[in-house]
Amino acid sequence: GKGGFLNIIVYAVINIIISVPGLYGYAAVIFNHPVFADRMNALPKLVIFSSCMHQLGFTLFSSLPFAIGTVQDAGLIFLSAMSNIIAEDILNSGGTAEEVVSTTLVLLPLGTAALGLVLVVMGKFRLADAVSYLPMPVVGGYLAFIGYFCLMAGVALCISESMMELKDWAYLFDPHNLLLAVPGLGAGLVLTYISRTATNEMMLPVAMIVIPAVFYAIIFATGAGIEGAREGGWVGEVMPPVPVTDLFQLVDLSLVRWALVSKCIATWIGMVFVVSFASCLDVAAISMDMGEALDTNRELATVGICNFISGCTIGFTGSYIFSQTIFTYRTGCHSKWIGILIMIMFICVVVSTVNFLQVAPLFFLGSTLIFIGYDLLYEWLIEVRHKLLLTEYFVLLATFVAIHIIGIDAGILFGVIVAVVDFVFTTARVSSLTKVQKRSRAVWKPEDWKLLDVHGYNPQCPKIVTFELKGSVFFGTSLQLLSDITDEIGLDPASEEDRMDMAMMSPHRGGYMLTK
Known part of the structure; x- marks a missing residue:
């Protein structure tokens, strides 16, 4: 590697600065049902620990020594959908919040481990090409929906409200909620602009330090302090610290509703297709940026191993993080030590009894999700228009709208049907x-x-x-x-x-x- 061990430490810290706020946001997406609100001091730590397990897998098995992998956005909506299916079913049948949490923290990780096994088999038997049969405009419509969902989840995190439907945007008609949301929307816009235009890759992590630093400077300069900010809704409520030993006590196997597996299976199948497709896209993008050919099947199997490890440790779906992997590659630090240090830092965050949500500005945590939302929406609704035929773009929009109206699984299936019809009509035309x-x-x-x-x-x-x-x-x-x-x-x-x-x-x- 280039620059020695000090540089490796610096770039590992930068990766953590980029990752941790986003992982708190991902936790807010996965556990967006109100029943999980009382446990949001603990659940994000499971997402961070899961990311540590993903990084362990990539450090051990990836062909890229500098690979960065964490819980990723591609599977978020499916995980959120399954957690909501579980919560609604149990609560509607008179069950308790403890049953919801235990069932969710067993079935989602089991689904993640099973997904991992499927990806390993696909990689082993060189079936990565089969993933390409899922039409790209359909996947584009789904990724645009992830962008919308991350945008909505980011706003929800800013205003400390649960937002799951279109009608929930009405929360912003409240002047105080609007005041809380505007800085997050603005900060997300700044992060998006920097990520797309900055020539220096250090600009994004610097911005992610400056934004909360400016917030702290303002609240202490005005004399409000952390408590005043908390009263105004700018930081989270004080919640009991969660020792790491308590994390795994969230699961009581005797409370698990195993019958709900059948209600989640259709969503899980959709997750397998989309996560495998997104992982292949990530590998292809990394390969193009490096200018070197990568074995997609081998890397897909590596993603599968990581998901299996994560699922077996109460974790969630993940994959290569393209942007951070390429950032680390360009620094010249091509050493497994960077992955090892990232794991150590993840563990430090998990072991710490400090609840990040009660000291970090909520608009900043929300802005990391809003940033992802802006980026995905711009890429898959605006930029992609010039790369697709008009009929293909229509398929993308149809999928995006259908997911809003009839849900993820049915929406993706509808998109595939529209894509097939488009293909038939297109190929039927005489050349x-x-x-x-x-x-x-x-x-x-x-x-x-x-x-x-x-x-x-x-x-x-x-x-x-x-x-x-x-x-x-x-x-x-x-x-x-x-x-x-x-x-x-x-x-x-x-x-x-x-x-x-x-x-x-x-x-x-x-x-x-x-x-x-």
């Missing part, structure tokens, strides 16, 4: 070949441009001809298209020389040459 007038937009030397103009683009006998192909090309129609092209450019199939040119022009020959 057409049209000659179009196009010229090179490259900057040429005057003599080269004259040569192109006289010979390449000569109106009577051009040497360069451009065709526009619309529709899908099937094996049966490719020969007819080849015949049409030869007619257009005047090649004679009877000529030996022209037959060689036609063979080089064949799409099958071209594909072969590309693979050589």
